[in-house]
Structure formats: C-alpha cells, structure tokens
Amino acid sequence: xxxxxxxxxxxxxxxxxxxxxxxxxxxxxxxxxxxxxxxxxxxxxxxxxxxxxxxxxxxxxxxxxxxxxxxxxxxxxxxxxxxxxxxxxxxxxxxxxxxxxxxxxxxxxxxxxxxxxxxxxxxxxxxxxxxxxxxxxxxxxxxxxxxxxxxxxxxxxxxxxxxxxxxxxxxxxxxxxxxxxxxxxxxxxxxxxxxxxxxxxxxxxxxxxxxxxxxxxxxxxxxxxxxxxxxxxxxxxxxxxxxxxxxxxxxxxxxxxxxxxxxxxxxxxxxxxxxxxxxxxxxxxxxxxxxxxxxxxxxxxxxxxxxxxxxxxxxxxxxxxxxxxxxxxxxxxxxxxxxx
Numbered sequence: 001x002x003x004x005x006x007x008x009x010x011x012x013x014x015x016x017x018x019x020x021x022x023x024x025x026x027x028x029x030x031x032x033x034x035x036x037x038x039x040x041x042x043x044x045x046x047x048x049x050x051x052x053x054x055x056x057x058x059x060x061x062x063x064x065x066x067x068x069x070x071x072x073x074x075x076x077x078x079x080x081x082x083x084x085x086x087x088x089x090x091x092x093x094x095x096x097x098x099x100x101x102x103x104x105x106x107x108x109x110x111x112x113x114x115x116x117x118x119x120x121x122x123x124x125x126x127x128x129x130x131x132x133x134x135x136x137x138x139x140x141x142x143x144x145x146x147x148x149x150x151x152x153x154x155x156x157x158x159x160x161x162x163x164x165x166x167x168x169x170x171x172x173x174x175x176x177x178x179x180x181x182x183x184x185x186x187x188x189x190x191x192x193x194x195x196x197x198x199x200x201x202x203x204x205x206x207x208x209x210x211x212x213x214x215x216x217x218x219x220x221x222x223x224x225x226x227x228x229x230x231x232x233x234x235x236x237x238x239x240x241x242x243x244x245x246x247x248x249x250x251x252x253x254x255x256x257x258x259x260x261x262x263x264x265x266x267x268x269x270x271x272x273x274x275x276x277x278x279x280x281x282x283x284x285x286x287x288x289x290x291x292x293x294x295x296x297x298x299x300x301x302x303x304x305x306x307x308x309x310x311x312x313x314x315x316x317x318x319x320x321x322x323x324x325x326x327x328x329x330x331x332x333x334x335x336x337x338x339x340x
Contacts, residue, residue: 005318157251228274
C-alpha cells in the first residue's frame, strides 16, 4: 500500500515543504494539498519547491477543479513540473466545493469534469486536445514519455460511474469500511462495463489519522475533537447528494446520508481545520468510521482491512495538533507493519 500526506497550503510555504520532506523520509510516496485559491496559497508554486527538495515523492492537488483555471493552463503547469522533475505529478480533480463556492460560483458539473479530464490528460501527456469549437492544440515542447494520470474524487452514483469509466484513479475522502467497499465496487463495476481492466483504476482513500498512546476515553476524545472537522467537510458533498437524490434513496446509502440531519450550515473560513465550529453536529460514531484514530495497532488493523477492499493508497489528512508525530509514527511503526 502506498501512503500519502495531505496538507493545506497555509503560509508559510516553507512549513508545507518541510512536512513533505519529513513524509518522504518516513516512507510516504505521495504529497497532496488542497487547492482553493481564496482560502490557501497557490499549490503549484509550492509543488515546485516540494519536488526540488525531495527525490521520488509524487505531488498533486486533492483536488483541483475545471473551473478555477483554464484547462490548458492546468495541463501546462503539470507538464512543466514533470519536465523539470520527471513524471512526479498526479492531477486529482473534482467539482470544486470550496474553490468554487468561496468565489461565488457553483461547483462544476460532471459533464464539465469529464471534458476537462480528457483535455488535461491528453495535453499533459503530449497529445493533441480539442479546447472547444474545433480548436485543437498540442504542447510542442513536451518530451517523449511524458504522462499525467488524472484521478477523480467522487461520492455519488453518477460520479462513481464516471470515475470507473474515465479516470486513472479514484479518490475517496473517507475511510469507512462499508462505504469504501460499496464505492470501490461501484467504480470497478463501471470500469468493467466500459471494457476497462478495473485494476487500471488506482484507489486512494484519504482521511484524517490521529495516533494515540492508548485507547483511554481521554485520549480518544481528544483525537475525535482534532478530526471532527472531517465529517463536516464530507457533509458538504453529502448535502449536495441529499439535495439531488433525497434523504433516503436507493442511489445513495443511508450510511452516508443519515448523519447530516442536524447540519445547519457551513462557514468555509474554517474549512478543513480542527476546532471548526460548524462541525459539532458530527457524532463520535462518524469520526470513528470516517477517520483512523487510536493506538498504532488500530491504524494497522483498519489499513489492512482497507487494502483487502482494493485500496492502493491511504492518504493521511494531517490537519491537527500532532502533524509531525503522526508522520513519524506512521514512518516508524504503521507503514512497516502494513507493508512488512
């Protein structure tokens, strides 16, 4: 199993770079950041420094979207980084929850994501792409052997189907075992129906991880408070699904939608941060299901269960008060136990 580290691009950028260097030293093979131009610093600028200060770490956004930048600009940025540092980037893409809404726009449609994925992948891999209206372009400076995988974030049935049909990878932002099994199966089934080898779709589960010294009520309570924000972030996407499909629908599992009934609103100024006041509606049960908390052995147990469900990578959301220690503990104890 691969391991990734997910950070916000908060200033100073030097700290983001330092944590990514620490992650690579501890056996992490991917480095991800949020991508929301108003809330955080520009990630692609920081990627250049991460790549320059690491050796093999692959980097990318979790996730970018097709509305913030034009598609040829996004592709050119990835391709330039790959030309400078080797093929060490991945384009994670989605609807653009925070990036679009904070800027006063609606998240992108699936149709727009589909078009963008094709253009960004083809241009970033040195092929021609139609930018619309018959305008076909190709980057003349790309060297032979360039490649840019595109991984799609998804929850809903149509997005899961499209991921299996079109994406190189699937990003699932929660670590609940039941929902992971349900959604990975939906993606893989869609890949098979589209005539693809389902093994070609890389599966990445991303969620907060908080390692405690023991399983005492006090330690677990603190860990839950540090990770409760994640249920609120996922709740934004779930609220969109409920709005589209209803509270109880055969299209979306109740295990995903039930917990947001007490959700009252969301302030993106606290997005992805521990102590987010808009996430108190998230019950302890959801924190335990969606995240990895507890002593080392609990992390290893859940990661092995995720791997058995077809998960290729676990990406650690490292937004809490124990950033360095989680990286170090994963490097010294968790990753060796899982991959030993």
